[in-house]
Amino acid sequence: MSNAASHTPVRRAAVIFVFVTVMLDMLAFGIIIPVFPHLVQQMTGGDIANAVRWTGIMGAVFGLMQFVFSPVQGALSDRFGRRPVILASNLSLGLDFILMALAQVLPVLFIGRMISGIASASISTANAYIADVTPHDKRAAAYGLLGAAFGIGFIIGPALGGFLGGISIRAPFWVAAGLALANFLYGFFVLPESLPVERRSRVFSLRDANPLGALRLLRRYPQVFALATVFFLVALAQFSLNSTFVLYTDYRFQWGAHEVGYALALVGVCSALVQAVLVRRVVPVFGERRVMLAALLFGMGGFLTLGFATNQWLFLLGIPLLAMAGLGGPTTQSIITRQVDPGEQGRLQGAITSLGSVATIIGPFVFSQTFAWFIGSRAPLHLPGAAFVLSACLLFLGFILGWQATKGLAMPGSTRSPTDAAPASRAMTPLGDAEPGA
Structure with a gap:
């Protein structure tokens, strides 16, 4: 009993971190929602129809990247631990938002959107982290907190993005980058590893680390x-x-x-x-x-x-x-x-x-x-x-x-x-x- 009690502060810090990291990620994505189509429109010469077409294509590519790389990140976290995968994702998102803030041509923005899809696939690792650190009868409540983090991020994010977009169409991207990089630093100093070495997968297999391999699992x-x-x-x-x-x-x-x-x-x-x-x-x-x-x-x-x-x-x-x-x-x-x-x-x-x-x-x-x-x-x-x-x-x-x-x-x-x-x-x-x- 005393051993479990001694670990309570550790688990509290871990669960709170995952909540904060998901909320900040969703806030960062929510901030760019009001301005992203307008930035695409600028880069397509102001043609609304063309901007809608490219925005839709980028949205589909974002989902495709998540589809392909979610199993990859999940398998990497099973082999090497949750902490490095989550930190790498936060760092990548921060740098990617900077790339999109500086983008002057559509292909660069397109690449940035692809990277966003890859990095945001780490939500699978966040969910696995919760499974690692919470007992069975408490997991529903913990996953509920993650759901609340999504909600809070998407309540505040678009409103803040609309305000910042009135100042500059690229300001939301810079703020999103700051949030993601602050999240990385927070995790670097606070986040403990949740998966002990003895419970990790022994190998990383590309056969399993893909959507079809994940479905076989x-x-x-x-x-x-x-x-x-x-x-x-x-x-x-x-x-x-x-x-x-x-x-x-x-x-x-x-x-x-x-x-x-x-x-x-x-x-x-x-x-x-x-x-x-x-x-x-x-x-x-x-x-x-x-x-x-x-x-x-x-x-x-x-x-x-x-x-x-x-x-x-x-x-x-x-x-x-x-x-x-x-x-x-x-x-x-x-x-x-x-x-x-x-x-x-x-x-x-x-x-x-x-x-x-x-x-x-x-x-x-x-x-x-x-x-x-x-x-x-x-x-x-x-x-x-x-x-x-x-x-x-x-x-x-x-x-x-x-x-x-x-x-x-x-x-x-x-x-x-x-x-x-x-x-x-x-x-x-x-x-x-x-x-x-x-």
């Missing part, structure tokens, strides 16, 4: 493969918001930039509250399986509300329901991490991040085309909210898969599964079993 664990598929379906469903929210609300309710900004701020606030506060309170009471399945139902209800809302007030009621769906990500992550050996956590998280990157690549096209089709003259029925209805269908499929995959986890008020009865050397985290700094 998932297939070795049938329950993990099913839950990773649920994770992918949820990630894909969320792109109906990214791809159609602005155009849909303009088409249906004649919202302008201010109304959309307020609504997205409401999304961010609700999501951050659910992830940071609610996850840690409901999981110990109802158990991870029940919370995960309930979250999928909340998400279905939220998307259906958005899709069929006849007025803007009913539409806004769907936002808290969608925020409640955020209970599902941390619980699904927590369940998945318990099924995989500690020395493979990096590759596991790399595989999951790669699946999310596939959603990044195909989601915008699928939902934008669905929206366009169902407001067009050839549509079998006029349904502007069809993209949201499609998202609800994806979550329903995820609910069925999640239900089947987690039947053995149906234990009231418990976060332990039968697989937790593993030898102590594998089931315990390296930093003891005390309360994490959540």
